[in-house]
Amino acid sequence: DGGITQSPKYLFRKEGQNVTLSCEQNLNHDAMYWYRQDPGQGLRLIYYSQIVNDFQKGDIAEGYSVSREKKESFPLTVTSAQKNPTAFYLCASTGAGLMNNQPQHFGDGTRLSIL
């Protein structure tokens, strides 16, 4: 079945450490997104990518970095500069291109905590 796979499901970060969250999709979607979910705040956009080798900052990009070397993959690195990384991270994709009337498909998330 087509879908989005996020790994790991749970991740712990030590002080000063960078960690990378994986997101892989087999939906043949061009656009991919990373969101951060905190209780009572809905989802906030971290980074997005419309095409391979291109990505743009979202609303809360500070302390995060991404790459898009392959269409299927959009990993997110939480750097040591992100001082409050504890959250639930969701990856999404859509094949809508420039049409914004198609739903985004979501992975099952990675829960990141501080050790």
Next chain:
Amino acid sequence: AQSVAQPEDQVKVAEGNPLTVKCTYSVSGNPYLFWYVQYPNRGLQFLLKYITGDNLVKGSYGFEAEFNKSQTSFHLKKPSALVSDSALYFCAVSLFSGGYNKLIFGAGTRLAVHP
């Protein structure tokens, strides 16, 4: 500023009763509106969308939503609630801004259906 509001943090209903989860939006132009559902430690699942046409939209699992342009609302409804409908529900509006598709989410409403 463009935004989505879900005025209720929590909605409680008895099984078999009708349910309504409220959503209002503030965007310029004609909005594309979505409802998603999230179960614990899972990603978001698409329920339904309004693009154009009939103001009553039918979606997955017996849910429907009514678009009201004059009241800028898009309330989610179900005629008869099930205990299994208990989850976190998000309203979102899709915008095309800065050259990419962007989803703006409400803060979410937790639905609790009791037997």
